Structures are given as structure tokens and as C-alpha cells.
Amino acid sequence: MNRKQHLLFAGALAAVALVVVAATGAQEQGGGSAALSMDPDDGVPTFEVDPLFPKNLPNHWLMGPTIGVDVDADDHIWVVHRNTPDQFVLNTEIGMTTDPPVAECCQPGPPVLEFDQEGNLLQAWGGPGTETGDYTWPVSNHGIAIDGMNNVWIGGNGGTDSHVVKFDHQGNFLMQVGVAGARMTGPVSERTGQPTPQRDSHATDSFGRVAEIGIDNEAGEAYFADGYFNRRVAVVDQNTGEVKRFWGAYGNEPDDSLDLGRYEPGGDPASQFRGPVHCAVIADDGLVYVCDRAEDRIQIFQKDGTFVSEHIVAPLTRSQGSTWDLAFSHDDGQRWMYLADGQNMKVYIIQRDTMEVLTAFGDGGRQPGMFFAVHSIATDSDGNIYTTETYEGSRLQKFVFKGYGPVPEGAEGINSQGVLWPTGN
Secondary structure, X not given: OOHHHHHHHHHHHHHHHHHHHHHHHHHHHOOOHHHOEOOHHHOEEEEEEXXXXXXXXXXXXXXXXXXXXXXXXOOOEEEEEOOOHHHOOHHHHOHHHOOOOOOOOOEEOOOEEEEOOOOOEEEEEOOOOOOOOOOOOOOOEEEXXXXXXXXXXXXXXXXXXXXXXEEOOOOOEEEEEOOOOXXXXXXXXXXXXXXXXXXXXXXXXXXXXXXXXXXXXXXXXXXXXXXXXXXXXXXXXXXXXXXXXXXXHHHOOOOOOOOOOOOOOOOOOOOOOXXXXXXXXXXXOOOEEEEXXXXXXXXXXXXXXXXXXXXXXXXXXXXXXXXXXXXXXXOOOOOEEEEEEOOOOEXXXXXXXXXXXEEEEOOEOOOOOOEOOEEXXXXXXXXXXXXXXXXXXXXXXXXXXXXXXXXXXOOOOOOEOOOOOOOOO
């Protein structure tokens, strides 16, 4: 290398060093994790997606539409997904299950999966064909909840699903609440030759396609978001399964005879739950938050069904609606609420005392931090968020809590911050 080459090389190194220093400084000054606070008075919760969560599943397992997530007292993450062959493309996704197999990979994993916070799979169980004869696995399992005794509750929104099943931590059957097929009492269909379903939002022995279960450990009660067919919240005893009370929209008696028609933005709010009644979640202060998904609204109640208030989110959303599932922040007062919106492919951050939407994150897509029909949401004791996606999304994601900071300019209200990719700090 001659002198001229030495000078050029040294200049290039100096330029690179200046760029690195400048970039590092800009990153630290531009809202990276170094600028965040751990004081909740200093802004809103901020997150980054963990693109390596969870770790690969064993045995060439795949997840199907992933339609439930919860976090237990040990900060273990539980999901339920649909693992029946009709949820996959036979030859291109689950080729090892054909007879004869067309490929070395892959196959559906068991529908109940338990992970630790690092994304390691701890156990897997359940599903059609595992029944012991004393219960019926839901035709279309939907929603999962873990109670204070580490028992696992699973709902279902299939055509004949009018029940909820309860298992212990290892998947041993404990109780079935409701009778499978109880809603199939209508006239026989000429097309299928089977009875047609009939709503009964006043039934005390069964349900109508339960979407999710909320747990009140202090009272020993479970709140069924009932559901995809019925139009109510039903509260049952955790030990006996007895229905203790139920209510419809605004705390009134449900009315199954009312034809609500299609949702139209700007119209009068529906007097009954439009449905699906997609979540019923109990805050630490005793308020019960109910997702009326296709009506784009959350209704808040006291535990006895007394109506408190109603809040509309993204009211221009048609089709599947904007209010899919919600979870609360990990601070003592649960100051914030996180609302999954699978139609608009984002998660809203809401100030719980005012129900003001402060910001949102996410966008439609298949890369980490993006969503394809974000369906369910939960938080752990460290403030991390876990989401699942249905349809072709079929996955679990983790968003790591980083601290508190200001809402980025342009991302106020229902506007999204975009994809929360790791900053590297």
C-alpha cells in the first residue's frame, strides 16, 4: 500500500467513525430506550417486538389460527390454536400427515401450548381425539383462561359449541360447563339434515358459542363472553359451573328476537349486544369490560351487571369490528388498557380512567411486529404484551415493555406508531 492509499484508507476510517458516533448520538437523542423513563407519569407505555419469540416448535409442529392467549401466575404464556386438518393446506403445509406422507414436514401441534417468558415450549396437550368420554372438545376451540388454581378454561365458537371445558395444569379433565349441542333445537335443515341452531340468551344450563372466559379469583367466578351466538355475559361458579347471573347490553335482559341489522357508522348504538360478545375482562378495581366486537364498542359494568359506561373505538370500522380483546397494564392502578383490533390490524393504548385512545401500534403484514387479524391479547407481570393472530396470521408474538415516553408525533389517537421494531439499545 503506497502513501496515497494509506491516506485514503485513514480518511475512510475516520469518516466511518464519525458516522458511527453521529448515528449513536442521534439514536440516543431520538427517542430510543435511553430516552425512556420508568416513571408512569412520564408518558405512555412503549414496546418493541421480540422477533425471535417464541422459539421453534418441536416435531415439525405448526400453529393454526391462534385464537386465545393468557398469562398465569408464574408468567407462563398459554395459547390455544385450531389444529384440525381443515385449518391447513394439506399438501403444502401438513404434508407429513397425508397417507402416504407427501413430505417430511409438517403437522399441526396440540392446541394448548404453554411457553415461558423466553419462548421455550414447556408442554402441549389437548384437542379432538384426546377426549376421555366424559367431555366434548369444542368443534372450534376459542379463548383460553388460567384461573388462580392454575386450571385451564377453554371456550368454543363452532356451530354446536354451547359449553366450556376446564382442565388442570397438565391437561387432565376437571369439568364441562354446559351441554354440547344444546343450541341445536331448531327445525331440521333440508340442506344438512340436521337441526338448526336457536339462540337462548336466558339459558342457565348451556351457552351459545363462548368466545372468551374472564376470571375473578377473589369471588371464585368465571365470566363467559357468550358469545358468537348468544348475546350476553354469563357469570358462573368456578367450582360447580352453576350460572349465577347474566346480562345483556346496558345491563338489560338479553333479547334474542331483536333484529339488529348490519352495523352502520353514525347510527344509534344497538340496544342489544350486536356480537360477537368477544371478551369479558375484570380489572383489579372490579370493573368488568365487555367487547361488543361488531358494534365497535366496549361496555363497562360493575360485577353485578350494573351498567357504568360505553365507549366507541374506531367507529368507521365495519365488517368484523374493532374491539376484539383487551388486557390491562402491569402497574398497580392498571392505568392503561391495550385493545386488540383485528380488523384494522393494530393495538390501541387507552387511558383507562377516561377511555381516551392515546396511540396505537402495528400495521397489517406478516413480518414481526405486524399483524394479520390480531385476535387476543394478554400481559405479564413485567408489562410485556403477548398477542395472537387468527386466520392466516396463526402465530404468537411478544412485545417487550421498554418504559414510558411521549406519544410520537403523528401517532396520536387511533393513528398507529407503525411497527415497533427493536432499536438495538
